[in-house]
Amino acid sequence: MIKLQHFGSLVVLDEEYTILALSEFAAEKAAGAINTLLGTNFFESFGTVFGDAIKKIANTLSELRENGQSRHILPIKVFRERVYFKFKIHKNRFYIEWEQQHKKYISARKINEFNFLLDTIQPNNWDRVCLAINKLLNYDRVFVLQVQETGYSEVIAEHTADGKPYFKGKEFSREFMPKEAMDYYSGYSYRYVPNIRKNDQHFVYKEDSIDTLSSLLCPLPHLHRLFLEKIHVQSALFFRICIDDEFWGLVIAQHAEEKVVDLQQRKLCTFAIQAATNKYESHIKQNLLERTELLNIAEVELKKSLSENKMVNCALVQHMDTLTQLVNADGLSIFNQGDVFSHGYTPPKPLFYKIIQFLQQHSDKALFKDYNFSLNHQHHFKEKLNFAGLMYLKVGLENDYYLVWFRQATQSRVMQIKPNRSRLQHPDHLELWEDVRHDVAKPWNDAEINFVLRLNQIIKESIFRKLKERQLLNEELLSLNNELEMFTYTLSHDLKNPLSILKMGIQFLQQHSDNIDFSKTNKWYQNFSRSVSNIEDIINNIVQLSQNRASVLNKEPLPMAYTLQRIFQENKILYDATECQSHFGQLLPIWGEKSAVYQIFTNLIVNAIKYSGQSEKPTIKIESTNQDDMTYYCIQDNGIGIPQEHLPHIYEMFTRADNVGGIPGTGIGLSLVKRVMERLGGTIEIESKVGLGTTVHLYFPIVAPFPEHMLND
The missing domain is CATH 3.30.450.40 (GAF domain)
Incomplete structure (x- = not known):
């Protein structure tokens, strides 16, 4: 047997309107023994008691069933008094609860004063909320209890009738707000105890599935009842506060004596607290946006410092x-x-x-x-x-x-x-x-x-980027060393002959200066002139070769299958893209420079991984074909896509589309890819649609036939 509070009555029906459970006071109204009423038809047992009101009750139950509503309140005059009937459907059960109406209306002066206070409440001023609520209730004190992440509950605002703080600034230990207590207060917009000392009424039921937690008559958690008795409180009201659909805390009103609060007043307080909660929630979201903006600025500065x-x-x-x-x-x-x-x-x-x-x-x-x-x-x-x-x-x-x-x-x-x-x-x-x-x-x-x-x-x-940069730098340094070795060999070998001629001629002239005729002397001078010209040509060729390195890259046939799969797997791990899937088609070799080709595909695959991360099933497809004298590669993702108005500007430095949100990036990658492709003599084209994804087309010139083993790879 369960006990309910004394200020109302409760009857629970099945879909056939059979009484499955009822409270002691409800049985008294029906003038029947509580156990004999179980299993009877509600309309037969209570039809005489409710009189003409039974038709309104029947219509309301039918509307709830047909419209799929979960709750409804109906003020009816019955038992020669005004009564609030509250109807609720929960797990295919009808819960009918009623209590006495104590006020016909709230005075216009009271409403105006209350509205004025509500309008002046700032988004984070819970003290003002407590004042507004207490203007309506006239309790000894009203305070806001916020449940902290630590499990402690802190009183962050308070208004008292005598102006003295009782709880503000204090915390309650973890034991005060266990999970079962939060479930109790979360189940209803408010909880009401007019007099904690009055005897509770019995509640009998046929099925264990009957849930009294959703009824206002459900008594307080035992610990909270003991606490109220300990601090000499008889009447209390608890209004829940939820932020982002999560239980955040309570507005609690306490009074030392019995205090009857009409349903209208309770509902008005509920609306006021919900309005204050909405303001506070908007305030939190605005602060979050501002903080996010600060974080983004800080991230940009930090990334800049890390790169420099x-x-x-x-x-x-x-x-x-x-x-x-x-x-x-x-x-x-x-x-x-x-x-x-x-x-x-x-x-x-x-x-x-x-x-x-x-x-x-x-x-x-x-x-x-x-x-x-x-x-x-x-x-x-x-x-x-x-x-x-x-x-x-x-x-x-x-x-x-x-x-x-x-x-x-x-x-x-x-x-x-x-x-x-x-x-x-x-x-x-x-x-x-x-x-x-x-x-x-x-x-x-x-x-x-x-x-x-x-x-x-x-x-x-x-760190990963610097390691890659170091690796590429080492490869470039190795290439430079190879070129330096080649230049050294060229200088030592190709300049040897003209320098030898100069040396030999000078020695000859020195040894025979007295007896050499003019024709031989002139011949030697001609040899000197040609040798100097040869030295100039060799030096100019070396300088030209060094200068051309900045715009034209030396190419070699490069197998791509292993490289592309390695790039994808490395960056999938780096960007924690465990759900991202790859589909590799035919991966043909490319004529190019190893570090440049690596740079191109790393940038494009990283983009595909990052900007498809929000998709339900992120997928990246890479395939290639031969088209005339070009090797064509296609990289396709199902990511967020690029807006059409941004496509003409995608190769500009530090340019990013406005739909990237919080996805990290600098706006440099595509600009670098385009420049490197041009140095390789290739071209890049990009197609994209917002919400569908992006396709990158790459065209690499075929300089010469590929080795047979690469084509069979």
């Missing part, structure tokens, strides 16, 4: 102030292979080294956070920790590079609430005391953690 600096650490040190602010930390220390750089409020360097040693030994996570770090781990350190909260990001796989953020301790007063389960003879005994929490920092929220995760991705991309 040879070392990642140099860029991070330059932006320590920004990295500290964006996670709302009091300080940041960077540990890099024994070197320490600190900004803001951080531990002394000797203590910081010990903290790093502790983290290296006790955690292998890439991201670690603990707002109670000092409280939980002080016993591991001889020195007093001068902070409360800690969050670190480990860069790379080795334990030699950390970004560690610190938060100072805050002090808070906590209402500790625990039922004393050891006193079996007093099951309703409640222990209640106020405590002060030290060595605890404000928890790291989702937005701050997401920024750190994004920072980790930016650093990973920068």
Whole structure:
């Protein structure tokens, strides 16, 4: 048997209007024994009691069934008094609940005063909300209780009749708002207790599936009832607050004496709190947009620094102030292979080294956070920790590079609430005391953690990019060394003959200057002139070859199958695109320069992976054919696509379409691809449609027939 509150009656029917459950007061109205009414037809058992009103009730039930509505309220005059009937359909059951109407209407003066207060409520002014609600209710106090991520509940606003704060600034311990309590308050827009001391009524039922949690008559959670009794509260109202469809907290009204609040007043309070919640939610979203904009600006600056600096650490040190602010930390220390750089409020360097040693030994996570770090781990350190909260990001796989953020301790007063389960003879005994929490920092929220995760991705991309750049630089350096070796060989070999002629002629003239005739002398001078001309030609050819390297690349036949698959797999891992699938068709060889071709396809495949990441089934197709004297490649994705008005500008430096959102990029890749294609003597064409994807067409000139083994590969 279950008990319900005393201020109303409840009957539960099946689809055939058979009574499956009813409360004690409902049975009394029907003038029948509560058990004998179970299983009877509702209209037969209550038809006489409700009189003419039974037709309105029947029509309402039919409308609910036909229109698919879940709730309806109907004021009816019955039992020679005005009554609110509340109808609800839940799991194919009809819940009929009724209570007395205490007021016909709320005065116009009261409504105007209430509306004025509502209009003046700012998006984040919950104190004003409490004042407006209490103008309507006239309770001893009204306060807003926000459930924190830590499980503690903080009173962030309050209005009291005597002007004294009772709970504002205090927190309630985790035990005060367990999951079952949040489920209770989430199930209805408000909960109402006119008098906690009045005896509850019995509720009997035939089926265990009957859910009383969706009824206003469902009593408070036992712990909250004990708490109200402990602080001498008789009447209470609880209005839920949901942000983004998640339970956020409560507006709570408390009164020391019995207080009857009419349904109209309760509903009006509900609408007011919902309006204030909508303002607050819009305020949060606006702040989120502003923060996102700040993050985007910070990311651009950070990426720029990472690209300009040879070392990642140099860029991070330059932006320590920004990295500290964006996670709302009091300080940041960077540990890099024994070197320490600190900004803001951080531990002394000797203590910081010990903290790093502790983290290296006790955690292998890439991201670690603990707002109670000092409280939980002080016993591991001889020195007093001068902070409360800690969050670190480990860069790379080795334990030699950390970004560690610190938060100072805050002090808070906590209402500790625990039922004393050891006193079996007093099951309703409640222990209640106020405590002060030290060595605890404000928890790291989702937005701050997401920024750190994004920072980790930016650093990973920068490191990977620098490794690739270093690899390409090494390849280019090797190519330059080969060219230098060739130039050296040319100079030593091709200049040897003309220089030998010059040397031999000079020696001959020196030895026979007295007896040589004019014709022979003239012949030698002609030889000297030709030798000098040959030396000039050789030097000019070498200079010209060196200059042409900037615009024309040396080409060789390159097999592409393994290279393209490797590029896709590497960047699929880098961009965490586990859902992205590839379809490779025939992959023909290309006449080109290895590093240039690698650069072209890396840029295009990375774009395809990034901009198809939001698709339901991201897919990239790559295939090729021979077209006359060209090798044609096609790269196709099913990503977000490029708007038509942006297509003429896609090769311009630092230009990006306006539909990329938060997808990272610099607007340089396609410009580089086009330039490299032109150096190879090829062309690029791009087709795209928003929402359908992008297709890239590449045409590489065939310089000469490919080796047979490449075509069979």
